[in-house]
Amino acid sequence: xxETGPPSVRSEGTxxxxxxxxxxxxxxxxxxxLWYELAQALFNVSMGVEKGLVTALIGPSxxxxxxxxxxxxxxxxxxxxxxxxxxxxxxxxxIYGPGVDVIALxxxxxxxFQKPNPxxxxxxxxxxxxxxxxxxxxxxxxxxxxxTALKAAxxxxxxKDRLHENALGLSGGQQQRLCIARAVAGDPDVLxxxxxxSALDPVATGKIEDLIDELRGKYTILIVxxxxxxxxxxxxxxxxxxxxxLIEYGLTSTIFTNPRVEKTMEYxxxxxx
Amino acid sequence: MVPTTTKDRSEGREEANPRTPPESRSTSxxxxxxxxxxxxxxPFLWGFGGSLAIGIMMILGFMTLILWNGIAAxxxxxxxxxxxxxxxxxxxxxxxxxxxxPQEESPGKGDKEHGESPSAGPIPALRTLYRIGxxxxxxxxxxxxLESSVEKTATPPDLFFVERLEWGPFVGTVQSIDLAGSxxxxxxxxxxxxxxxxxxxxxxxxxxxxxxRGDIAAVNYEMEEARLALKxxxxxxxxxxxxxxxxxxxxxxxxxxLAERYRALEARAHELKxxxxxxxxxxxxxxxxxxxxxxxxxxxxxxxxxLSVFQKLRIYAxxxxxxxxQEPREANTEGGIMPAIFGTCVMTIFxxxxxxxxxxxxxxxxxxxxxxxxxxSAVRIGINNLAGIPSIVYGVFGLGFFAYMIGAGIDxxxxxxxxxxxxxxxxxxxxxxxxxxxxxxxxxxxxxxxALAAVPQSSREGSLACGxxxxxxxxxxxxxxxxxGIMTGLILAMARGAGEVAxxxxxxxxxxxxxxxxxxxxxxxxxxxxxxxxxxxxxDVGFQSRNSEAAKPMVFVTTLVLITLIAVMNAAAIYxxxxxxRKFSAGGF
Ligand SMILES: Nc1ncnc2c1ncn2[C@@H]1O[C@H](COP(=O)(O)OP(=O)(O)O)[C@@H](O)[C@H]1O
Ligand SMILES: [Mg+2]
Numbered sequence: 001x002x003e004t005g006p007p008s009v010r011s012e013g014t015x016x017x018x019x020x021x022x023x024x025x026x027x028x029x030x031x032x033x034l035w036y037e038l039a040q041a042l043f044n045v046s047m048g049v050e051k052g053l054v055t056a057l058i059g060p061s062x063x064x065x066x067x068x069x070x071x072x073x074x075x076x077x078x079x080x081x082x083x084x085x086x087x088x089x090x091x092x093x094x095i096y097g098p099g100v101d102v103i104a105l106x107x108x109x110x111x112x113f114q115k116p117n118p119x120x121x122x123x124x125x126x127x128x129x130x131x132x133x134x135x136x137x138x139x140x141x142x143x144x145x146x147x148t149a150l151k152a153a154x155x156x157x158x159x160k161d162r163l164h165e166n167a168l169g170l171s172g173g174q175q176q177r178l179c180i181a182r183a184v185a186g187d188p189d190v191l192x193x194x195x196x197x198s199a200l201d202p203v204a205t206g207k208i209e210d211l212i213d214e215l216r217g218k219y220t221i222l223i224v225x226x227x228x229x230x231x232x233x234x235x236x237x238x239x240x241x242x243x244x245x246l247i248e249y250g251l252t253s254t255i256f257t258n259p260r261v262e263k264t265m266e267y268x269x270x271x272x273x
Numbered sequence: 274m275v276p277t278t279t280k281d282r283s284e285g286r287e288e289a290n291p292r293t294p295p296e297s298r299s300t301s302x303x304x305x306x307x308x309x310x311x312x313x314x315x316p317f318l319w320g321f322g323g324s325l326a327i328g329i330m331m332i333l334g335f336m337t338l339i340l341w342n343g344i345a346a347x348x349x350x351x352x353x354x355x356x357x358x359x360x361x362x363x364x365x366x367x368x369x370x371x372x373x374x375p376q377e378e379s380p381g382k383g384d385k386e387h388g389e390s391p392s393a394g395p396i397p398a399l400r401t402l403y404r405i406g407x408x409x410x411x412x413x414x415x416x417x418x419l420e421s422s423v424e425k426t427a428t429p430p431d432l433f434f435v436e437r438l439e440w441g442p443f444v445g446t447v448q449s450i451d452l453a454g455s456x457x458x459x460x461x462x463x464x465x466x467x468x469x470x471x472x473x474x475x476x477x478x479x480x481x482x483x484x485x486r487g488d489i490a491a492v493n494y495e496m497e498e499a500r501l502a503l504k505x506x507x508x509x510x511x512x513x514x515x516x517x518x519x520x521x522x523x524x525x526x527x528x529x530x531l532a533e534r535y536r537a538l539e540a541r542a543h544e545l546k547x548x549x550x551x552x553x554x555x556x557x558x559x560x561x562x563x564x565x566x567x568x569x570x571x572x573x574x575x576x577x578x579x580l581s582v583f584q585k586l587r588i589y590a591x592x593x594x595x596x597x598x599q600e601p602r603e604a605n606t607e608g609g610i611m612p613a614i615f616g617t618c619v620m621t622i623f624x625x626x627x628x629x630x631x632x633x634x635x636x637x638x639x640x641x642x643x644x645x646x647x648x649x650s651a652v653r654i655g656i657n658n659l660a661g662i663p664s665i666v667y668g669v670f671g672l673g674f675f676a677y678m679i680g681a682g683i684d685x686x687x688x689x690x691x692x693x694x695x696x697x698x699x700x701x702x703x704x705x706x707x708x709x710x711x712x713x714x715x716x717x718x719x720x721x722x723x724a725l726a727a728v729p730q731s732s733r734e735g736s737l738a739c740g741x742x743x744x745x746x747x748x749x750x751x752x753x754x755x756x757x758g759i760m761t762g763l764i765l766a767m768a769r770g771a772g773e774v775a776x777x778x779x780x781x782x783x784x785x786x787x788x789x790x791x792x793x794x795x796x797x798x799x800x801x802x803x804x805x806x807x808x809x810x811x812x813d814v815g816f817q818s819r820n821s822e823a824a825k826p827m828v829f830v831t832t833l834v835l836i837t838l839i840a841v842m843n844a845a846a847i848y849x850x851x852x853x854x855r856k857f858s859a860g861g862f
Contacts, residue, residue, distance in 0.1 A: 080644060103742055113734065
């Protein structure tokens with residue numbers, strides 16, 4: 001039975017009462033700061049991400065949730081003028097250390113974006129794209145992986161008859177589940193999801209939430225969400241961020257019912273945001 | 274001053290615009306006040322629409338001119354015989370009738386049919402231009418006939434229009450034909466006999482040609498190769514070395530064999546020709562002057578006034594076929610334009626092959642790899658400005674840099690035995706293609722950059738998040754998606770390149786190329802050869818030929834072919850682009 005540690009103060013201001021997983025943390029973020037050119041977007045964020053659990057990142061718009069998520073697989077490298085300080089350890093490796101293979105790092109993580117972004121190719125080609133870039137061409141392996149990933153993303157039954165059709169012909173919800181299938185096809189350890197349901201209707205959102213529930217345990221999931229109910233429903237731990245700072249990070253039920261910080265209370269009860 | 278006033282007024286007009294809504298609201302209900310016209314918007318709309326309409330009308334007018342003249346050029350026209358008041362007979366195709374101001378002050382009332390001009394100046398008269406042909410007899414092809422000097426006009430059925438290999442057409446009657454001794458003449462000569470004689474003559478002509486241009490040319494080619502091989506050996510080993518002596522011996526044997534073959538072929542050609550010379554036709558012009566002509570010099574003949582529409586269409590088609598499949602003759606004003614079509618196509622394709630990778634790679638670097646900053650902006654501005662350089666400057670550059678520098682270097686290294694005759698050290702297909710590639714590369718770069726910029730960032734991120742490298746992302750995601758836009762740029766570049774003439778005159782286009790740039794002699798594609806080009810052909814035929822009137826149909830027809838060719842190449846590229854586009858924009862949600 002995973003237990004909640006006592007509330008503690010690790011970094012400046014942050015309150016922790018995290019639910020521990022069975023396998024320890026997959027990631028340790030220490031004093032992480034990030035600047036876009038001269039504007040600082042993250043201030044001394046420190047948190048551990050428990051392996052196998054679902055961690056939600058919540059907070060008002062512009063508080064740095066996406067920035068933090070994109071720092072984990074170094075997608076922020078694409079933006080000119082980004083500078084970081086502090087440490088981000090994944091399985092003990094400092095991913096911002098010298099000589100890190102960014103491509104190899106990204107292969108250990110799958111990412112799902114706010115807007116579904118399937119490639120203009122067939123459904124199979126979309127799902128097996130991570131294998132394609134690894135140079136795998138064996139048809140049987142590709143087909144097998146596509147089936148497994150599509151089943152994992154609960155999409156198999158809907159598309160099994162049209163695997164070779166263009167993925168852009170799918171509905172929005174199906175496209176997003178396809179992106180999840182693509183993210184898990186490369187067999188990652190961590191899934192990073194940046195508001196995966198914000199562009200979807202309620203039915204599709206429900207399906208994705210069920211899916212996240214099913215993926216729990218197989219993957220460590222970090223999910224950014226704007227939707228309080230969603231965070232409450234799917235996550236084990238929740239991190240509340242405000243103005244680039246991590247305010248409170250702890251057990252989801254506690255965050256939503258009995259937060260230790262006034263600001264969190266105000267946010268989850270909808271007084272601002 | 275005038276400019277200032279204009280400016281002030283236009284500023285005032287702009288100011289009136291934002292003021293309009295409240296004004297119109299306040300006046301609503303009352304009689305519409307005389308508010309400024311510009312406030313209404315419609316005058317501008319009319320202005321915009323009008324300028325668009327003028328533009329379209331100009332293009333349509335131009336296209337109609339080309340189409341009408343080009344399409345009508347080859348349709349057989351009737352032949353007329355005009356009897357002038359002084360008894361002279363003029364026979365020919367009426368080309369056009371126009372009114373003109375006679376130079377001499379002609380006395381009297383003149384023609385009444387257009388006495389509408391009340392002015393005191395000379396009264397305009399009508400005249401008609403006839404294509405009278407028979408240049409070898411009259412020393413002119415065309416003749417103006419004054420309407421007032423005509424006594425009567427007739428269209429006799431026995432008048433023939435004879436197209437010949439030399440001297441242009443003959444207009445007159447057929448007296449007799451002489452088929453190697455057997456003379457057929459007068460009423461006993463049927464049209465069918467005549468046609469079959471002309472057809473057989475054409476076969477003989479083709480036979481002679483295949484010996485002269487095929488077999489003898491091949492022997493000459495081998496002879497030249499052998500000579501070059503000897504010279505090469507001399508350059509490589511020195512003139513006193515045993516290798517050179519061996520080569521000299523080999524050359525002597527080889528050239529003896531070839532000379533033998535050459536003599537045999539020449540004898541055969543001579544025999545064919547003297548045989549052919551026995552088949553003649555005797556023609557006579559309207560006033561009875563006779564002209565004896567080899568039958569094989571007749572390309573096509575028809576009794577112009579007897580033809581049915583169907584026969585006319587057959588002649589029309591055969592003329593087009595001749596145009597598209599034959600080589601030019603008579604200083605390019607007659608015959609076909611096949612070498613020019615071929616040269617234009619080959620050059621444009623090579624240009625596209627050169628410009629596509631070059632432009633795409635440059636744009637990829639600028640957009641995907643280079644750090645966006647002042648440097649890249651400066652490069653971009655530079656590229657855009659390249660498009661403003663006069664194309665002739667590219668020609669000068671191509672000649673100086675490609676032909677004289679690189680080409681001369683290649684000659685020195687690879688073809689020393691041919692010097693002092695340049696191989697690559699002069700204009701040619703390769704240098705022309707590269708020069709035009711340089712000329713059109715800004716178009717491709719700009720279009721490609723735009724296409725790359727239009728690829729959504731989310732696609733790139735999706736790919737990178739899957740662990741793809743930058744190059745994999747470009748290759749699998751960005752380039753395929755930008756392909757329609759890149760194709761658009763390539764289409765524009767090809768259209769621009771295919772229609773360009775000025776730089777080509779410096780780097781390899783000639784009036785008459787003896788050989789095609791692609792043939793059956795190793796190495797099959799001869800990049801160093803000069804070639805013919807439709808654009809230059811138009812210029813040459815239209816402005817450099819002996820008789821611009823005779824060249825006129827050819828100019829229009831060639832222009833029509835060039836425009837059609839560009840349209841076809843564009844259509845093909847657009848078809849490919851649309852197929853790509855469909856692939857990338859299917860569905861959505
Ligand atoms: N590419 C960028 N360049 C500059 N500033 C950025 C960029 N992306 C985000 N920011 C800024 O960083 C802050 C955090 O943004 P983000 O992480 O997207 O917020 P969230 O996802 O929580 O809504 C915001 O103030 C935003 O303006
Ligand atoms: Mg965000």
